[in-house]
Amino acid sequence: MSTLDWPALMRAGMAGLKLLPRDFWQLTPAELRLMLGGAAAPQPMGRDRLAAMMQAFPDIARPQDKETTDG
Numbered sequence: 001m002s003t004l005d006w007p008a009l010m011r012a013g014m015a016g017l018k019l020l021p022r023d024f025w026q027l028t029p030a031e032l033r034l035m036l037g038g039a040a041a042p043q044p045m046g047r048d049r050l051a052a053m054m055q056a057f058p059d060i061a062r063p064q065d066k067e068t069t070d071g
Contacts, residue, residue: 004029012036 009032013024017035027035045053 010024013019013027013032013035014021019027024032
């Protein structure tokens with residue numbers, strides 16, 4: 001579980017958003033993120049999007065390294 005930076009969140013909520021302490025503590029993390037504009041942030045790439053990108057832009061196969069033997 002990741003730790004939250006409570007002092008920064010409290011500053012953002014109470015100083016930035018001008019929330020009363022009781023209102024800040026009644027919010028869920030999702031509600032606070034929405035109020036801070038976090039919902040508009042880009043979302044991580046999902047498996048389907050990754051598969052589509054891999055199909056559209058395949059890796060170029062490298063030639064196999066050939067072992068040489070002096071004989």
